Amino acid sequence: MPDTVLTGIGVCPGTVAGPLLRIAAAPALPAPTTVTDIGAEVARAGAALAEVVAELGRRADRAADDTVAEVLRAEALMAGDEELLDGVRELIEAGHDAPHAIDGAFATFREIFAAAGGYLAERVADLDDLRDRAVAVLLGLPMPGVPSPGHRYVLAARDLAPADTADLDPDQVIALVTEIGGPTSHTAILARALGLPAVVACAGVLDVPDGARVLVDGATGRVATGVDDVEVKAAIEASARLTAAASGLTGPGQTSDGYAVKLLANVGSARNVPAADEAHAEGIGLFRTELLFLDRAGEPGHGEQVAAYRDVFRAMAGRRVVIRTLDAGADKPLPFLKQEGEPNPALGVRGLRVARQRPEVLTAQLAAIAEARAETGADVWVMAPMVSTVAEASAFAAAVHAAGLPRAGVMIEVPAAALRAADLLRVVDFLSIGTNDLSQYTFAADRMCGPLADLLDPWQPALLQLIGLCGEAGRTAGKPVGVCGEAAADPLLAPVLVGLGVTSLSMSPRALPAVRAALSTRTAEDCRRLAALAVAAPGPVEARAAAG
Amino acid sequence: MPTRTVTIGSASGLHARPAKIFVEAAAKAPVKVTIRSGDRKPVPARSMLSVLALGVKKGTEVTIEAEGDGADEILDGLAELLAKDLDADHA
Numbered sequence: 001m002p003d004t005v006l007t008g009i010g011v012c013p014g015t016v017a018g019p020l021l022r023i024a025a026a027p028a029l030p031a032p033t034t035v036t037d038i039g040a041e042v043a044r045a046g047a048a049l050a051e052v053v054a055e056l057g058r059r060a061d062r063a064a065d066d067t068v069a070e071v072l073r074a075e076a077l078m079a080g081d082e083e084l085l086d087g088v089r090e091l092i093e094a095g096h097d098a099p100h101a102i103d104g105a106f107a108t109f110r111e112i113f114a115a116a117g118g119y120l121a122e123r124v125a126d127l128d129d130l131r132d133r134a135v136a137v138l139l140g141l142p143m144p145g146v147p148s149p150g151h152r153y154v155l156a157a158r159d160l161a162p163a164d165t166a167d168l169d170p171d172q173v174i175a176l177v178t179e180i181g182g183p184t185s186h187t188a189i190l191a192r193a194l195g196l197p198a199v200v201a202c203a204g205v206l207d208v209p210d211g212a213r214v215l216v217d218g219a220t221g222r223v224a225t226g227v228d229d230v231e232v233k234a235a236i237e238a239s240a241r242l243t244a245a246a247s248g249l250t251g252p253g254q255t256s257d258g259y260a261v262k263l264l265a266n267v268g269s270a271r272n273v274p275a276a277d278e279a280h281a282e283g284i285g286l287f288r289t290e291l292l293f294l295d296r297a298g299e300p301g302h303g304e305q306v307a308a309y310r311d312v313f314r315a316m317a318g319r320r321v322v323i324r325t326l327d328a329g330a331d332k333p334l335p336f337l338k339q340e341g342e343p344n345p346a347l348g349v350r351g352l353r354v355a356r357q358r359p360e361v362l363t364a365q366l367a368a369i370a371e372a373r374a375e376t377g378a379d380v381w382v383m384a385p386m387v388s389t390v391a392e393a394s395a396f397a398a399a400v401h402a403a404g405l406p407r408a409g410v411m412i413e414v415p416a417a418a419l420r421a422a423d424l425l426r427v428v429d430f431l432s433i434g435t436n437d438l439s440q441y442t443f444a445a446d447r448m449c450g451p452l453a454d455l456l457d458p459w460q461p462a463l464l465q466l467i468g469l470c471g472e473a474g475r476t477a478g479k480p481v482g483v484c485g486e487a488a489a490d491p492l493l494a495p496v497l498v499g500l501g502v503t504s505l506s507m508s509p510r511a512l513p514a515v516r517a518a519l520s521t522r523t524a525e526d527c528r529r530l531a532a533l534a535v536a537a538p539g540p541v542e543a544r545a546a547a548g
Numbered sequence: 549m550p551t552r553t554v555t556i557g558s559a560s561g562l563h564a565r566p567a568k569i570f571v572e573a574a575a576k577a578p579v580k581v582t583i584r585s586g587d588r589k590p591v592p593a594r595s596m597l598s599v600l601a602l603g604v605k606k607g608t609e610v611t612i613e614a615e616g617d618g619a620d621e622i623l624d625g626l627a628e629l630l631a632k633d634l635d636a637d638h639a
Contacts, residue, residue, distance in 0.1 A: 074568045077596040084597055107596045116603040119563050125602065297560040
């Protein structure tokens, strides 16, 4: 029997066992000590900084993303800076020990950077991180951030920030467990993208000692410590059987009686296309374009945009690609849009709303999409995020058509849009429901707010009812209605969504085989019956039970 | 001492990527190169932190200096880097 069983919310299925390691906190500076051998102390400080340089270099080498690698190499240059080392040497000669000399030398640059404001002030956090890393080495502690022990382990954290995980090594990290977070948090999305079993909102996980072996079930949310080898083996085999059943099935999505449901993949760039192909995706249901705009001082140029879009269009030749225009703001702030100072960014200028202030950004993007399409002849559909009114949808459709693009659609992410789905379909060609944001706005519950995770459950009957309104509008208009939120990746929920009138499901490629398998066991009539039961249920738990 | 005065051409100024490219090139040079902005103290061009701390933006004039064998050629190469828009190469 296991020693302890913790329960969280399973957000990415799969069962694994391994030692648990947490993200290390920044070390506190120790009490100052008297230095007797100045030469040895300088050497000690130099070796610590050299180890930080080496570690950043190793992370850069294995980073899959070129931009991430470049940022890490720039940081390595800072940690190995000769002026910094000169400063450290001077402070040690003045009587400081290595940790305090390093702290002092970084502080000199910290002041200059902070005083300069703007871009340099934002780099202060990098300096602090480098100092913390060097001090950790001197104290014999793990460096702060995601560990890289050189073996496979389960990563535990309070929550994962995008910065922590930018270069997370999937060869070492076998599962993610966080103390807070919900089904739509960054951790959950990252886990699905990497295909890592993950559990969020798992209270007590930070009390598990570093290195203790844990068994993680990303489907049920169970995290057990002290399990024996027999239990581990049985759990992993059961999980593998389920995966194998799903992987035996390929081809277009359909119910057991042949009702077609398009199974599409969510991608951020051409790099994700091979995974979509491997999962037999019928096309791309959500091509996120914001990755191209992230972490930049300025807007990407026309040529760069055309190239990025063309790569995906060409790789998907002959298949549908639904591309979403820039979705910035709220949890995805972009420096060049200068959106500081919004009282509540989730209720602010985000998604299509950016075009109210910066219409040229949208026009430039549509022109680039049109040029990439013309070069590749792909079946390109264009949609806008965060549309709330028919007027917005109508203006967007006009802009899409003016750019020479044939198909315009809108995302349904706010209740106002779902309620007016039929009107929207009079002015656009298709709808795509973003269930994460639609949950957030329907329940007034921030996507990142762990204590409200139950409100963000995609099985909430009110959410399903809004999806049903969209499906009904689509059936009447004879136009497609897709779901491209995380809800589409839930094999149990997929038949319910189809029963609500959804005609395509778009998800992380990894989730696709299980959804395909789930649909193949239900008739279209089953789907409608399950949908009616789920919508009529009093709450998400009963809805899930009714459809199970 | 050989010097070159250049107007920074990179869109984001001498930050992040352009700074990294310049500092790496300066570190490869066999002679010591300094860079200064306006009448402030010159700093070593091979120091990433010092170069960043200059906080120079696109259109700012900087002066680079070096002495020794091949200093003129080295300065020509570095001046060319500074004048280019190093952000634009990022495709």
